[in-house]
Amino acid sequence: xxxxxxxxxxxxxxxxxxxxxxxxxxxxxxxxxxxxxxxxxxxxxxxxxxxxxxxxxxxxxxxxxxxxxxxxxxxxxxxxxxxxxxxxxxxxxxxxxxxxxxxxxxxxxxxxxxxxxxxxxxxxxxxxxxxxxxxx
Numbered sequence: 001x002x003x004x005x006x007x008x009x010x011x012x013x014x015x016x017x018x019x020x021x022x023x024x025x026x027x028x029x030x031x032x033x034x035x036x037x038x039x040x041x042x043x044x045x046x047x048x049x050x051x052x053x054x055x056x057x058x059x060x061x062x063x064x065x066x067x068x069x070x071x072x073x074x075x076x077x078x079x080x081x082x083x084x085x086x087x088x089x090x091x092x093x094x095x096x097x098x099x100x101x102x103x104x105x106x107x108x109x110x111x112x113x114x115x116x117x118x119x120x121x122x123x124x125x126x127x128x129x130x131x132x133x134x135x136x
Contacts (some may be wrong), residue, residue, distance in 0.1 A: 011018060034048050060120045060121070060123060072123060072125065075118055078121070079118065082111065085107055085111045089104075089111075
């Protein structure tokens with residue numbers, strides 16, 4: 001019997017470094033508006049722009065400190081679900097549970113959803129960078 005793949009096998013590589021850059025032009029008012037937000041939130045210009053983009057694209061937003069414990073708790077619950085899924089797949093692979101193709105497909109589908117949701121929550125939990133002290 002072929003081994004069933006676990007949700008962990010489907011996890012994308014964690015190479016989410018911010019390595020891409022794009023040079024864009026802003027009107028003076030737009031630039032001042034974004035800089036004012038960054039200063040008010042003690043954040044960087046880039047983080048403010050990324051948050052705006054995430055909001056517009058209906059991506060999970062970056063979490064503020066008030067929601068952080070709740071999001072961390074949800075992420076922990078999803079981690080536990082993933083562990084249970086892996087145990088179910090292991091039981092099937094070891095023959096302790098009769099192999100069922102529908103069950104395998106369902107476990108893989110749920111596993112992929114768990115991985116996707118955990119990745120979204122991890123992204124939301126990233127702390128914004130502090131602005132560098134300017135040499136002005």
